[in-house]
Amino acid sequence: MRKVAFYTLGCKLNFSETSTISRMFEEKGYKKVEFTDTPDIFIINTCSVTENADKKCRKIVREARKISPDAYITIIGCYAQLKPKEISEIPGVDAVLGAAEKFRLLELLDGFVRTEETKVLASEIEGATTFNNAFSINDRTRTFLKIQDGCDYSCTFCTIPLARGNSRSDTITNIIQSAEEIAATGVKEIVLTGVNTGDFGIRNGKREDKFIDLIRELDNVQGIDRIRISSIEPNLLHDEVIEFVAQSKRFVPHFHIPLQSGSDKILKMMRRRYLSDLYVSRVEKIRSVMPHCCIGVDVIVGFPGETDEDFLETYRFLNELDISYLHVFTYSERANTPAPDLAEPVPMKVRHERSRMLRTLSEKKRRKFYEENLNKTEIVLFEEDIENGMMHGFTNNYIRVAAKYDPVLINELKKVKLISINTSGYVEVEDAEQVVLTH
Numbered sequence: 001m002r003k004v005a006f007y008t009l010g011c012k013l014n015f016s017e018t019s020t021i022s023r024m025f026e027e028k029g030y031k032k033v034e035f036t037d038t039p040d041i042f043i044i045n046t047c048s049v050t051e052n053a054d055k056k057c058r059k060i061v062r063e064a065r066k067i068s069p070d071a072y073i074t075i076i077g078c079y080a081q082l083k084p085k086e087i088s089e090i091p092g093v094d095a096v097l098g099a100a101e102k103f104r105l106l107e108l109l110d111g112f113v114r115t116e117e118t119k120v121l122a123s124e125i126e127g128a129t130t131f132n133n134a135f136s137i138n139d140r141t142r143t144f145l146k147i148q149d150g151c152d153y154s155c156t157f158c159t160i161p162l163a164r165g166n167s168r169s170d171t172i173t174n175i176i177q178s179a180e181e182i183a184a185t186g187v188k189e190i191v192l193t194g195v196n197t198g199d200f201g202i203r204n205g206k207r208e209d210k211f212i213d214l215i216r217e218l219d220n221v222q223g224i225d226r227i228r229i230s231s232i233e234p235n236l237l238h239d240e241v242i243e244f245v246a247q248s249k250r251f252v253p254h255f256h257i258p259l260q261s262g263s264d265k266i267l268k269m270m271r272r273r274y275l276s277d278l279y280v281s282r283v284e285k286i287r288s289v290m291p292h293c294c295i296g297v298d299v300i301v302g303f304p305g306e307t308d309e310d311f312l313e314t315y316r317f318l319n320e321l322d323i324s325y326l327h328v329f330t331y332s333e334r335a336n337t338p339a340p341d342l343a344e345p346v347p348m349k350v351r352h353e354r355s356r357m358l359r360t361l362s363e364k365k366r367r368k369f370y371e372e373n374l375n376k377t378e379i380v381l382f383e384e385d386i387e388n389g390m391m392h393g394f395t396n397n398y399i400r401v402a403a404k405y406d407p408v409l410i411n412e413l414k415k416v417k418l419i420s421i422n423t424s425g426y427v428e429v430e431d432a433e434q435v436v437l438t439h
Ligand code: SF4
Pocket: 151, 152, 153, 154, 155, 158, 159, 160, 161, 195, 196, 233
């Protein structure tokens, strides 16, 4: 039995796709093994957003060669689509597959026999028009289910549309079927994943469904306890979606909404499809129907032309907004994007300083959100990671909790009372009925 190992860089979408590709190998009789378990084949799923993507890719290939000198090494993913030639020149790479080819690798690389020449099978991104269904089954607790791929927006900093192509989606029927399959494995939580998740519903270039139709259907899938929406653009987070989540049986009160900048000048330069006012109205709407909803925000610092005043506008905007945490990204120039030509670059040192300031703000926001939730009763899904006799999990509204390890609780939903924030930033809990869980 030939052995195959996988390595994934980047986002949840990449993880769900690697997981699906690994199941395709297993169905064909290959054995999935750990990276260090002398595999015959390595599949490396790359990301173009990861900083130093090329360095990382080279390093992983080097390591793979050391572990199995004769293995067949294949590179797939966003970086493979963007720079196939560059990757094919990395010593030790046997094949590079683009976005339109990666799900057909078993057929295209039939037998995985090494040859003198590196195979490069990467069509232009316009060729990536089909939707390939994917979901991850890596742990027992949570699954990333891909519902949408690609993006039709053209934010000036982003390479994703170049790496993943136009917006396209699965059908509602297929997604429900995947959700039922996931439920049958015993997984309790599904995270709906896509490049532009809220844009769900486009097939063959035409809008055939809406995101709200999908979530209404998913809410009725028996056996799944929680469904989380991974991230949704503010202009697509319509009132009907917020109101639906507020009364839903399975969708949890947690939204992750990219903002990117609190300055309208920068938002326009980024070619985002909203201004700061719309973002405020989304947050206010959520708070009006779900006061304890967790709201996460993506923000980019150091975009070309971002002055100290623009940055402070973002800082003040976020400081005043009732949100729960930030994901801070330091802007970095990407090839073939318009952003670097729009204005003078911000010095690296300044970008890092701004990033540090927002990370500190994020910690303050998270702590405030946790404090507001203390003494409340919440439902936690306990996970498998055990550390120093403690186990962890997330509440419906995405508060990280810690409790004394109890094997019976793994992958179980439990009603708990949130008691206090410990020094590691977790909230310690008590059983809602009887005190058993704190140290
Ligand atoms: S919405 Fe903008 S940032 Fe997000 S994937 Fe599309 S182009 Fe990139």
